Amino acid sequence: MKSFMASPSTITRDWYVVDATGHTLGRLASEVAKVLRGKNKPIFTPHMDCGDYVIIVNADKIKVTGKKLDQKIYYHHSDYVGGMKETTLKEKLA
Structure with missing residues (x-):
């Protein structure tokens, strides 16, 4: 079976809005990092930038342990x- 390698023409970028109210700082950061890198997509290719855009709202209401x-x-x-x-x-x- 041949491995799929994404090319710049096959990458589509979506926008995500994340509400940080009540979330823990490190746990939210790791989830956002996965989306920014593109690891949440089935077309993830390590050497290509296939991540999405993320907007974080209410960052001042984040929990710090x-x-x-x-x-x-x-x-x-x-x-x-x-x-x-x-x-x-x-x-x-x-």
Whole structure:
């Protein structure tokens, strides 16, 4: 049996709207990642971009488990000496 390989002409992209109210952050992120990559389609081909478009609404009402609001820290650097900045998840969601 021959394997199916998707080509750019056979790929159709759909739009999905996801309501994040009450969903857990990591579980929702993994489901959205599957749709973005195209793994929910039977024509999935690893080397082709066959994913769909996703819009997430009510992202401010997402659930975060444990102490992640205070302990999860995001880092970024301004490329200047001493330019390391830290932001907690609580500050990002505020």
